[in-house]
Amino acid sequence: MSWIKTIVPAAVLAITFAVPAFAQSAGESMHEAGQEMKNAGTETWHAAKNAGKGTVTAVQDTSITAKVKESLHDDVATKGQDIHVSTSAGVVTLKGNVSSQAVATRAQELTEGTNGVKSVNNQLAVSGSSASKMQ
Numbered sequence: 607m608s609w610i611k612t613i614v615p616a617a618v619l620a621i622t623f624a625v626p627a628f629a630q631s632a633g634e635s636m637h638e639a640g641q642e643m644k645n646a647g648t649e650t651w652h653a654a655k656n657a658g659k660g661t662v663t664a665v666q667d668t669s670i671t672a673k674v675k676e677s678l679h680d681d682v683a684t685k686g687q688d689i690h691v692s693t694s695a696g697v698v699t700l701k702g703n704v705s706s707q708a709v710a711t712r713a714q715e716l717t718e719g720t721n722g723v724k725s726v727n728n729q730l731a732v733s734g735s736s737a738s739k740m741q
Contacts, residue, residue: 667693670722674698677720683712696724703733
């Protein structure tokens with residue numbers, strides 16, 4: 607019976623010290639969970655912001671492509687030529703076959719003069735000459 611008198615107070619003392627340690631551990635876990643939620647929210651916001659920028663760039667590229675095609679269609683020298691236009695981040699690529707070097711040069715000039723164009727990658731080939739590509 608004397609061992610019960612020793613064990614019971616020891617067990618009560620151990621529980622008394624363990625409860626605050628458990629509470630502190632639970633509090634730290636809740637704080638860590640809160641931080642992880644905050645970080646996840648920040649990462650989601652940044653992803654949405656970047657997705658929005660990508661959408662804006664795509665819309666701008668589509669607009670630039672349309673303007674370049676319209677300029678090429680309206681110009682006497684380039685109208686009816688086999689010119690394909692694509693745009694990526696403001697860089698316009700011209701591909702296809704044209705009837706002369708003068709037409710390829712005019713297509714580049716029209717493209718460079720289009721609002722929003724950052725640069726032109728002119729890959730037009732003069733018909734009948736595979737060595738006439740402009741770079």
